[in-house]
């Protein structure tokens with residue numbers, strides 16, 4: 148498949164300068180918007196973000212032709228809340244799905260619901276347990292298709308007897324490909340009259356631990372390893388710990404890279420499926436990740452434990468068929484909450500979205516985009532582990548609030564990429580700090596208050612009868628090990644610190 152020149156002057160948008168005429172302003176004529184979320188993919192393991200290993204030829208090609216956001220941030224560091232933010236356009240405190248057993252609040256209008264109201268159908272594919280319909284993700288999708296191998300509701304196959312590693316050891320890229328191909332065939336068989344505009348959400352799971360890529364991919368990244376460490380059962384493996392042998396850690400990272408390349412190749416094949424049906428030339432693609440992954444950058448492994456840069460910063464690329472962006476990269480701070488207004492603008496419809504997200508399209512289309520929000524709010528809350536953190540990233544740096552102790556830590560950016568160094572904001576009057584720090588403290592308080600108030604309004608509007616997670620789903624989560632609190636790096640499993648009153652509570 149070629150993403151490039153064949154499409155650049157084709158049909159997707161009406162405002163091209165390809166013919167040599169002066170470009171004119173017009174709305175993109177997009178028929179399909181494809182949102183691809185690659186689970187647990189940290190930005191700095193992709194070539195477009197500076198990684199030297201060949202993990203991402205497809206992503207890099209899309210980035211070269213589209214717009215790369217160098218400072219895109221998740222709303223958290225685990226799967227459930229970040230996907231809820233992607234599909235609601237709301238910060239975690241607003242959409243409500245920020246604790247392990249909390250579904251998206253019943254009053255939240257998800258993107259598929261908004262699109263359905265304006266006649267655009269949505270189809271979703273999910274491949275991990277925290278995207279199950281019980282969390283509210285299926286709302287508004289015409290079809291929301293399970294691509295896990297265990298099959299969430301296949302009682303005989305999973306139930307309480309399946310070990311909790313079932314989801315971690317699941318290999319779902321081939322299943323997603325098969326299900327997407329079947330769906331596309333069904334669409335084609337239904338005839339041209341059914342070719343309505345379409346939002347397609349695809350969740351790819353295999354970069355998430357465990358790291359068990361096909362062997363030929365391991366050979367690309369670590370052909371000379373002679374040790375015995377493998378990527379299976381990584382959360383339970385006592386060899387994977389701080390201070391582990393450097394060669395084994397190198398191999399672990401190579402296995403992660405191999406999963407990324409395996410998934411990048413899967414994305415290439417997915418795009419081929421759309422291209423073979425003539426759909427790519429009228430498509431827009433957004434690729435991101437729900438969160439990153441820690442490899443002892445700050446002493447920990449996995450995700451769902453902290454709000455460090457390596458789990459918060461995610462890839463974000465927007466690609467429009469037939470339309471080169473006004474710039475190749477932007478360092479404006481953006482968030483998952485910006486995806487909903489972006490998709491609505493791509494379809495040129497009024498979704499009646501009133502969240503804090505801003506469309507990413509002005510960065511793509513305009514030489515001088517208007518100033519927009521330019522920050523990202525993140526949180527992680529887990530009462531089981533006494534964990535309650537809030538972070539806000541803006542163009543100057545990151546402020547982290549440990550809400551139980553009231554500790555505030557500010558890390559200024561000193562160049563592109565991660566904050567370098569940090570200092571405690573506590574202990575002196577705020578007025579004695581530099582202006583950037585004062586603004587960061589005020590900013591995080593204002594932003595988290597706004598999100599909480601928005602959430603309270605939404606929950607106040609919920610209809611009676613909205614239910615928490617159903618008992619079947621609870622049972623299956625328990626079977627998968629998500630509720631036992633024993634995982635070192637899993638979603639929902641950090642250690643506790645103190646329990647002083649929280650700064651932002």
Ligand SMILES: [Zn+2]
Nearest residue numbers: 186187226437
């Ligand atoms: Zn995830």
